[in-house]
Amino acid sequence: MNKKTVEDIDVAGKRVLVRCDFNVPFDGEGNISDTKRIDGALPTIKYLVDHNAKVILCSHLGRPKGEFNMKYSLAPVAKCLSEKLGKEVKMAKDVIGEDAKSIAASLKDGEVELLENVRFHKEEEKNDPAFAKELASMAEIYVNDAFGTAHRAHASTAGVADYLPAVCGYLIQKEISVMGKALQDPKRPFVAILGGAKVSDKIGVITNLLDKVDTLIVGGAMAYTFMNALGYSIGSSLCEQDKIDVAKDIMAKAKEKDVKFLIPLDNVVAKEYSADSEFQTTPSDSIPEGWMGLDIGPKSCKAFTEAIAGAGTVVWNGPMGVSEWKNFANGTIAVAKAVANSNAISIIGGGDSAAAVENLGFADKMTHISTGGGASLEFLEGKVLPGIACLNEKD
Numbered sequence: 001m002n003k004k005t006v007e008d009i010d011v012a013g014k015r016v017l018v019r020c021d022f023n024v025p026f027d028g029e030g031n032i033s034d035t036k037r038i039d040g041a042l043p044t045i046k047y048l049v050d051h052n053a054k055v056i057l058c059s060h061l062g063r064p065k066g067e068f069n070m071k072y073s074l075a076p077v078a079k080c081l082s083e084k085l086g087k088e089v090k091m092a093k094d095v096i097g098e099d100a101k102s103i104a105a106s107l108k109d110g111e112v113e114l115l116e117n118v119r120f121h122k123e124e125e126k127n128d129p130a131f132a133k134e135l136a137s138m139a140e141i142y143v144n145d146a147f148g149t150a151h152r153a154h155a156s157t158a159g160v161a162d163y164l165p166a167v168c169g170y171l172i173q174k175e176i177s178v179m180g181k182a183l184q185d186p187k188r189p190f191v192a193i194l195g196g197a198k199v200s201d202k203i204g205v206i207t208n209l210l211d212k213v214d215t216l217i218v219g220g221a222m223a224y225t226f227m228n229a230l231g232y233s234i235g236s237s238l239c240e241q242d243k244i245d246v247a248k249d250i251m252a253k254a255k256e257k258d259v260k261f262l263i264p265l266d267n268v269v270a271k272e273y274s275a276d277s278e279f280q281t282t283p284s285d286s287i288p289e290g291w292m293g294l295d296i297g298p299k300s301c302k303a304f305t306e307a308i309a310g311a312g313t314v315v316w317n318g319p320m321g322v323s324e325w326k327n328f329a330n331g332t333i334a335v336a337k338a339v340a341n342s343n344a345i346s347i348i349g350g351g352d353s354a355a356a357v358e359n360l361g362f363a364d365k366m367t368h369i370s371t372g373g374g375a376s377l378e379f380l381e382g383k384v385l386p387g388i389a390c391l392n393e394k395d
Helices: 036-050 075-085 098-106 129-136 170-184 199-210 223-229 241-256 298-309 330-341 351-359 373-380
Strands: 015-019 054-058 089-091 112-114 141-144 166-168 190-194 215-218 260-262 266-270 279-283 292-296 313-317 345-348
Touching: 015 036, 036 054, 036 075, 036 170, 075 089, 075 112, 098 112, 166 170, 170 313, 170 345, 170 373, 190 199, 190 298, 199 215, 199 241, 199 313, 199 373, 215 298, 223 241, 223 292, 241 260, 260 298, 266 298, 292 298, 292 330, 298 330, 313 330, 313 351, 313 373, 330 345, 330 351, 345 351, 351 373
Parallel strands: 015 054, 015 141, 054 112, 089 112, 141 166, 190 215, 190 313, 215 260, 313 345
Antiparallel strands: 266 279, 266 292
């Protein structure tokens, strides 16, 4: 994917509208509890400021349902950004109203404005052309740097590109170059690890990756559907009955394509779905009646770790068990350690796996942790992301 980036155009003296992902979490006191997404946007913002652009930032925050609800105001983000940039970020009172437009018009080179939450207008998520045109009218160039929403065709993520030259920022550039290379020209062996609850969420990813990987590892609750498809007794473990045929089909395809397909050999099973339930370890083909699998067992950890150890490229999306509960987190921890200790190019596909890697302190050992859960999944499925498709190609 050869998309133009901020470095491919002249931004000096130009008003540049930048779509960021400032959808940050807050604590009970209304303070930002994690600034990771703000930090992620800084390289692009700093580049534009240093190259004398007039910078207009926009983002969504939460789900204000298309109305002005100040509980979802971006004002705390403007304050945090001002501190990190060492210069005032001018906070607009509206999105496409008088205040936003007059601040935009009066910006001097190197100055920064933040528009209010784009989702205060219901037209944003509908990708309403009139709203996109109003947003675009404030600027001369559009930069998308919000990978986390690149799989949504909204006014600020795709619509504005109909009216302005459109390029990507550093965050999106990194996402598409690292993940794109892994999918198109991976260093082998290429190992994919998929976890999480449902096969149905990952069918597209599995199907796309079966053509590309050497080894596919499946853990998490979705593994029980595969075990059931093999005729194993799975007790009261989660199982998608309507996906048994799909699971059989996937295993047959893996065999046909000579892809090593690994599912758990043993499981940590519990009496009930709770953090402090009684638990034991059982082989995968004989989970007792009334017990449910909540994590992979020690033999599985060993087999998965061995498969990861020799990898050239690893893509991981989804936990191996109920990783937020201590008794059922060992599988996810073992996989995170194995990926961290491997010499592979390691890509963590957002969401729970990214949280696990960060909480365990392995983040700096990974090549790339994706900033978008849903977006990275769709990227791995081989889908076209509207927020990236709308950007101009390099000549």
